[in-house]
Amino acid sequence: MPVISFATSKGGAGKTTSAIILGTELAEGTDVIVIDADPAKRLTRWSTLSQLPPRISVVTSGGERNIQDEIAQAQSKATFVLIDLEGSASRLTSFAIAESDLVIIPSGEEQQDADAAIETLAEIAMEGRARRRTIPAAILFARTSAAVKSKLEKHIHAELRKAGHVFETELHRRTAFSSLHNAGGGLRQLDPADVNGIDKAIINAQDFTSEVIDMLEGSRNAAIA
Numbered sequence: 001m002p003v004i005s006f007a008t009s010k011g012g013a014g015k016t017t018s019a020i021i022l023g024t025e026l027a028e029g030t031d032v033i034v035i036d037a038d039p040a041k042r043l044t045r046w047s048t049l050s051q052l053p054p055r056i057s058v059v060t061s062g063g064e065r066n067i068q069d070e071i072a073q074a075q076s077k078a079t080f081v082l083i084d085l086e087g088s089a090s091r092l093t094s095f096a097i098a099e100s101d102l103v104i105i106p107s108g109e110e111q112q113d114a115d116a117a118i119e120t121l122a123e124i125a126m127e128g129r130a131r132r133r134t135i136p137a138a139i140l141f142a143r144t145s146a147a148v149k150s151k152l153e154k155h156i157h158a159e160l161r162k163a164g165h166v167f168e169t170e171l172h173r174r175t176a177f178s179s180l181h182n183a184g185g186g187l188r189q190l191d192p193a194d195v196n197g198i199d200k201a202i203i204n205a206q207d208f209t210s211e212v213i214d215m216l217e218g219s220r221n222a223a224i225a
């Protein structure tokens with residue numbers, strides 16, 4: 001059962017939010033366990049705000065000594081295991097990356113995000129070398145504006161496309177996405193009276209989810225070939 005981690009050394013890039021979006025979207029159709037492996041426990045906090053959708057549950061990691069067992073146990077119970085990581089390199093982060101079938105690296109459109117994404121790609125490659133396998137990784141533009149890109153933003157996109165695989169879908173900066181941290185639950189549980197643009201946010205989340213599934217299938221086929 002696939003393990004998908006969210007990693008980047010840039011704080012606030014969108015790891016936790018993107019994990020919540022993917023987790024709740026996948027849980028529309030199957031069982032999902034999200035492991036909160038960030039000592040700041042923001043994803044655990046989200047899970048306590050309201051009743052979670054039925055097919056998603058959250059495990060708060062007990063740290064680097066426990067993470068491997070936590071992943072194995074989650075894999076035996078759920079179809080997808082997602083791991084929200086902290087923003088700095090640690091043994092816990094390395095263990096989680098080593099167990100991952102896909103590492104998603106959220107990035108904004110500023111140079112600092114791009115530098116952190118490239119550094120994170122290098123860490124994943126090193127981890128892969130140590131484990132003698134290629135660990136699939138992809139950059140996800142998050143918190144981006146839906147407007148036409150500036151020259152700097154185009155430059156950042158080109159730089160990251162040269163560095164690694166980039167998701168075609170961007171998770172735009174949307175109130176519906178940031179509201180999840182207040183309301184808890186998934187996009188479908190948000191109240192349209194309180195939050196604008198839920199429908200567009202759901203379509204955006206679905207596009208992202210489909211691309212993740214295609215990517216996992218693509219890397220599985222590559223491994224078989």
Ligand SMILES: Nc1ncnc2c1ncn2[C@@H]1O[C@H](COP(=O)(O)OP(=O)(O)OP(=O)(O)O)[C@@H](O)[C@H]1O
Nearest residue numbers: 011012013014015016017087143172173174177178
């Ligand atoms: N696509 C988005 N649209 C709107 N707001 C977003 C989006 N992604 C993230 N945010 C907001 O940006 C802030 C930081 O996001 P998030 O907590 O997901 O980042 P992170 O990478 O997990 O940070 P940390 O490194 O501190 O764990 C949050 O307040 C969140 O609501």
Ligand SMILES: [Mg+2]
Nearest residue numbers: 015016038042
């Ligand atoms: Mg986080």
